Amino acid sequence: MAYYQIFTSFIAVTFFIVVFVLIRRDSIQMGAAFRWFVIALVTLILGIYPQLSNVAAEWVGVSYPPILPITLACLLLLIKALIADIKRAKTEVKLDRVAQRLAILELNLRDQQTGK
Structure with a gap:
């Protein structure tokens, strides 16, 4: 695993923790929390597998992934x-x-x- 993959994974996991803490403190509603969890999950997946961005960019026709x-x-x-x-x-x-x-x-x- 490359350094940037570890860094991106760390950011995503930290984001998961922050959203979880905000839910526990009733600072964020469950509907909004679900969206933030999805964003954190996508960040984690793209951080671990950056080649997915290349595949998606090729699929939609973007020349610079x-x-x-x-x-x-x-x-x-x-x-x-x-x-x-x-x-x-x-x-x-x-x-x-x-x-x-x-x-x-x-x-x-x-x-x-x-x-x-």
Whole structure:
């Protein structure tokens, strides 16, 4: 095993451990943790068997195989950012609606207290 394979394997195993600790502390949801475990597993597999990247690059027609994992990682990050923006927008809408309902309830309570 080459040094870079050992290094990549170490990074993947460390990542597994970090995700596991985050699950135990309830800092990450199980659905998200599953995705991170899959990413760590793919990192481990590509670290141990880097020739798989060459095979996959040849299969999709990429002439420079090392760029394929980088391109896929960028694509996954873009998708993750898009999903995070969608969730944030939905949360903001819900928060605005809750604030509006609270304001209406406070107004109704004040009206009842003043006898209107």
